Amino acid sequence: MSMFCYQCQEAAKGTGCEIKGVCGKNEQVAKLQDLLIYTIKGVSEIIVKGKLDVKEFSEVNHEVFNSLFMTITNANFDEDAFVKEITKMIALRDELRGKLFVENAKSSGGFFRRLFGAKNEAADPAEVYNLHDAATFQVDSKAAMLQKAASVGVLATENEDVRSLRELITYGLKGMAAYAHHALNLGKEKSEIYAFAYEALAATLNDSLTAEELVALTLKTGEFGVATMALLDEANTTKYGNPEITEVNIGVRNNPAILVSGHDLADLEQLLEQTRGTGVDVYTHSEMLPAHYYPAFKKYDNFVGNYGNAWWKQLEEFESFNGPILFTTNCIVPPKSESVKSRIFTTGASGYPGCTHIEADQSGKKDFSKIIQLAKSLKSPTEIETGKIVGGFAHEQVFALADTVVNAVKSGAIKKFFVMAGCDGRMKSRDYYTEFAEKLPNDTVILTAGCAKYKYNKLDLGNIGGIPRVLDAGQCNDSYSLALIALKLKEVFGLDDVNDLPIAYNIAWYEQKAVIVLLALLYLGVKNIHLGPTLPAFLSPNVAKVLVETFGIAGIGTVDSDIELFMGK
Numbered sequence: 039m040s041m042f043c044y045q046c047q048e049a050a051k052g053t054g055c056e057i058k059g060v061c062g063k064n065e066q067v068a069k070l071q072d073l074l075i076y077t078i079k080g081v082s083e084i085i086v087k088g089k090l091d092v093k094e095f096s097e098v099n100h101e102v103f104n105s106l107f108m109t110i111t112n113a114n115f116d117e118d119a120f121v122k123e124i125t126k127m128i129a130l131r132d133e134l135r136g137k138l139f140v141e142n143a144k145s146s147g148g149f150f151r152r153l154f155g156a157k158n159e160a161a162d163p164a165e166v167y168n169l170h171d172a173a174t175f176q177v178d179s180k181a182a183m184l185q186k187a188a189s190v191g192v193l194a195t196e197n198e199d200v201r202s203l204r205e206l207i208t209y210g211l212k213g214m215a216a217y218a219h220h221a222l223n224l225g226k227e228k229s230e231i232y233a234f235a236y237e238a239l240a241a242t243l244n245d246s247l248t249a250e251e252l253v254a255l256t257l258k259t260g261e262f263g264v265a266t267m268a269l270l271d272e273a274n275t276t277k278y279g280n281p282e283i284t285e286v287n288i289g290v291r292n293n294p295a296i297l298v299s300g301h302d303l304a305d306l307e308q309l310l311e312q313t314r315g316t317g318v319d320v321y322t323h324s325e326m327l328p329a330h331y332y333p334a335f336k337k338y339d340n341f342v343g344n345y346g347n348a349w350w351k352q353l354e355e356f357e358s359f360n361g362p363i364l365f366t367t368n369c370i371v372p373p374k375s376e377s378v379k380s381r382i383f384t385t386g387a388s389g390y391p392g393c394t395h396i397e398a399d400q401s402g403k404k405d406f407s408k409i410i411q412l413a414k415s416l417k418s419p420t421e422i423e424t425g426k427i428v429g430g431f432a433h434e435q436v437f438a439l440a441d442t443v444v445n446a447v448k449s450g451a452i453k454k455f456f457v458m459a460g461c462d463g464r465m466k467s468r469d470y471y472t473e474f475a476e477k478l479p480n481d482t483v484i485l486t487a488g489c490a491k492y493k494y495n496k497l498d499l500g501n502i503g504g505i506p507r508v509l510d511a512g513q514c515n516d517s518y519s520l521a522l523i524a525l526k527l528k529e530v531f532g533l534d535d536v537n538d539l540p541i542a543y544n545i546a547w548y549e550q551k552a553v554i555v556l557l558a559l560l561y562l563g564v565k566n567i568h569l570g571p572t573l574p575a576f577l578s579p580n581v582a583k584v585l586v587e588t589f590g591i592a593g594i595g596t597v598d599s600d601i602e603l604f605m606g607k
């Protein structure tokens with residue numbers, strides 16, 4: 039076994055990728071990711087054991103979250119980017135260790151004297167605090183990093199239940215970090231979120247914690263997941279307004295164009311500003327589609343529509359798009375042709391070897407002129423479909439329709455809502471979700487968010503008294519909107535328990551953002567969530583048992599049997 043990774047739904051053989059990632063991640067990148075995570079666990083331990091105030095360490099906070107984000111499935115395939123990030127994190131970690139010594143000497147000089155006597159001044163904080171190897175190890179080259187990585191990966195934790203819980207927490211934190219990173223790009227952050235992430239990461243190094251304590255920490259991860267999604271929601275809506283019902287064009291115009299993928303709205307805004315009046319159009323791909331729902335982006339005449347589908351269709355869709363593509367985050371599929379590769383640009387936590395990466399300057403500004411220049415020299419997109427799709431049903435828009443929705447439920451016109459948020463993916467088994475949407479009775483409404491929607495957002499499922507049968511709230515983080523809508527309905531119907539609502543949860547997952555969405559829903563008390571197309575490989579039988587017994591989590595069966603089960607409930 040040259041690597042081991044089981045963090046996403048495509049883990050090889052349903053157990054883990056051992057030679058090369060199904061996602062395209064190679065052994066080196068996998069190992070460097072392991073070492074980066076290990077390093078930031080060490081950073082976390084120093085902060086936690088030293089009781090350092092996270093408010094004083096902005097750079098560390100931002101860089102730790104960037105590191106977590108870089109290791110999300112399909113975000114970054116660039117070995118050099120990981121070597122650079124590990125080097126940076128080790129330097130920041132060692133600075134913190136120095137700080138820890140000074141802080142402690144200041145506050146508990148007496149303790150130092152008693153403990154080390156004359157050696158007081160030279161005392162090594164690693165010994166004083168009994169720091170883990172993650173907080174002290176050194177490497178001086180890429181080769182040394184790869185060698186070190188071999189002993190610090192996922193399988194270094196021998197007990198499979200402890201490993202399962204540690205990874206569940208870590209993957210939740212990765213998703214949380216991604217959302218926090220987008221909020222930060224819009225100027226919003228919360229020190230409590232960083233402090234929790236350090237507490238949780240440090241806990242994954244602590245061999246004395248019991249399984250029960252780790253389960254409690256998992257739920258607490260969900261609590262902070264809710265806080266982070268709320269923060270991002272606030273950041274997005276304060277800056278760009280509340281999403282509103284919007285028809286999005288899926289055809290093309292005859293102008294040169296740039297395709298934007300990923301989740302970062304701040305990057306999109308900068309691109310729209312810079313392409314304004316240049317004759318270059320901008321289209322969204324995959325998770326960037328919901329940007330069209332925000333009022334602030336409607337003023338750009340060159341913001342034309344959405345091109346294509348979910349991330350996994352990109353190989354063919356990027357070919358026919360003809361113009362440059364900007365990745366602001368995951369999900370990247372390794373390009374097969376040089377022609378597509380030469381048109382891919384990355385920014386933020388994303389990266390791909392051989393593709394141009396655009397960095398922000400000190401003030402956060404990104405210069406996209408290279409992409410715009412390239413677009414002007416290339417053909418306009420080839421049309422692959424025509425028509426419109428409708429979305430924009432985030433919390434405020436749905437609250438505005440509350441009377442209509444509540445009346446439809448009271449009159450029996452709507453029997454049940456199905457939350458079908460999450461991710462799409464390339465596995466054939468995911469056709470289940472298209473068939474499920476098609477076969478749902480006509481008196482049901484699908485509430486969706488994330489790229490999972492592409493499995494049914496172009497079907498003609500009709501509407502119920504003017505309410506479309508597929509209500510798209512937005513990106514995966516906008517699952518927060520779906521939770522707010524559920525809580526609002528609970529209030530309107532005067533119920534004590536959110537599980538008494540006529541809402542079923544049939545969620546599709548792929549990567550770690552879906553993990554934080556799931557943990558957030560569990561924290562909010564949602565029970566009986568069905569998760570597919572397969573349960574995570576990182577859940578050991580015992581941990582899966584706890585989730586089944588405590589929260590009623592289940593997998594999926596056949597479309598017909600599941601619809602019967604859900605409708606019968």
Ligand code: SF4
Nearest residue numbers: 043046055059060061
């Ligand atoms: Fe395999 Fe998924 Fe890990 Fe990629 S991210 S190596 S596909 S488990």
Ligand code: SF3
Nearest residue numbers: 369461488489514548
């Ligand atoms: Fe999709 Fe990658 Fe998860 Fe944001 S873009 S939901 S898979």
